[in-house]
Amino acid sequence: MNARVPNAALNSAQVLQSVTQAWDRDIVSQLSDYIAIPAKSPAFDAEWAQHGHIDTVVQRAADWVLTQQVAGLTLEIVRLPGRTPVLFFEVAATRASHSQSETVLMYGHLDKQPEFSGWRSDLGPWTPKYEDGKLYGRGGADDGYAVYASIAAIQALKAQGATHPRIVGLIETCEESGSADLLPYVDALRTRMGNVGLVMCLDSGAGNYDQLWLTTSLRGMASGVLKVEVLSEGVHSGDASGVVPSSFRIMRQVLDRLEDSATGRLLPASFHVEVPPERLAQARATAALLGDELYQRFPWAHHDCGGATLVTLPMTQDPLQALLQRTWVPTLSVTGAEGLPAFKDAGNVLRPSTAFKLSLRLPPLVDAGQAVQELKALLEDNAPYQARVTFHAEGSANGWNAPDTASWFEQALNTASQAHFGAPCGYIGQGGTIPLMNMLSRGFPKAQMMVCGVLGPKSNAHGPNEFLHVPYAKKLTAAVAQVMAAMPA
Known part of the structure; x- marks a missing residue:
C-alpha cells in the first residue's frame, strides 16, 4: 500500500481507474450471478426461508467481500430469530484522530421485487444480459450493486494510501417489503x-x-x-344484474371518496403538504436542467388511430409540475386485483367480490400511520348498499426530507461530480420510499445523508427490462469514494 497522502491530493483519475478495474474484473460478473437468483423479498415470497435464495445472495456477497482482503475489515452475517438476515461489516479508520472521528454508514439491500411481466423476448428477470453498457435483470440496480460498489470505493482510497474515517456497512434483505425487519437490527447494532x-x-x-x-x-x-363483497357465491349475470349491485361498481364508488378520477388528485386534505421553499427552489433548478425528460423517460404506449400514431399523454407536460407530482404530491396506484377471472374463464357470472391492492405514495412530511387510519375509515364507513367493504392495511412507511446540507458536504459533492462527470451535483426528490432514512435521521440527527443511486432514465426498477447502467455506476462509485475521503476528521 502507498504511504499515507493528504486527501486534498487525492488523484481522481486514479480513483476512477481503480473502481473501473473492480467493476470490469469482478463486479459485473458477481452481479450477473446475483441477478440469476430469485431472492424475492418476503412480501412476495412467504417461504423465503425455506427457499434459501435470500440466504444465498447474502452469503455470496459476504464471501466476495472477504476475498477482497480489505485492510482493517471485519464482517458478520447477523441473524435475529424469525427475521431476514443482514450483512454487517466494519472497516477501521486510518486517520490519526480516528477515536474522535465520526463514522460513515454505507447502506444497501439484496432482496428483490417479483418478476413482473412484459420483459423483452430476449430478456428476463432471472436471466442476466450485458448489452451496450447495461446489465439487464432484476435487482442489479435495485439494489444488489450497493455492497460491491461500497467495497470498491473503499479499496480505491486504500490503493492511493488516502486516509478515511471509520466505515460500517449495513446491507439488509427486507427493503422491498418495507424494511419491516430493519429497526430491530438497527437497535441491536446501534x-x-x-x-x-x-x-x-x-x-x-x-x-x-x-x-x-x-x-x-x-x-x-x-x-x-x-x-x-356482495354475494356468498357467483350467480348468473342475466338473472341477477339489475338487482344485485356490481362489486366492481361499488369499488369505483368507494375509490371516488379517495381520488378524483378525472385528475388523479387525492381528496383528503391531510394527505397534502406545502413544499418547503428550499425543495421548491431545487425542483425549479432540476426541472430547468432536465426539461421534457422528466416525463419522456417513461415507456409510453403508442397506438394507431386512423393512420396517425398517437402516444399516451402524461398528466402534465410542465417539467416543474411533473417533478413535484412525483415527489411531493400524494398518488394512488392499483397494483393488483383479485376476483377478476382471466378472459378464458370469464363466463356470464356476476362475481361475488372484487379486491384491489392499493399503493399510496405520500408526501415526505405526512405521517403514514395516521394516513392509514384515515384511509381505512374513509373507505369502509357507510358502504353503498351495505356491502361488506374492508381495507386491510399491509404496511406503511414515512417519507423523508433531508437535513440541511453542511458546507463541506456540498463542496465535496460538487467536487466529486465535477471530477468524474464534468458537471455539478444535481439535487432531486424521489417518489420512492426508503424507510431506513427516517430511522437514521432520528437516530443520527447530525449526520449528513448522501442518498444516491443508479436508477436513472428508463432503468425501470420493479418493472420489465430493469437495467444497471454500468458506466454510470463506475463513476458513482468513484464519487462515493471521494466524498467519503472529504469527510472532516
Missing part, C-alpha cells in the same frame, strides 16, 4: 455503528447519467387490500 456522521445510501435514483445526483426527499407509502 452501539457497533458508532457515531454516524455520514450516511451513504446507494438505493436511489438519478435524473440523468451525466452528473452525480443527491436525493433530497423521499415519499412515504401506505399499502393494503381493499375488498368489496
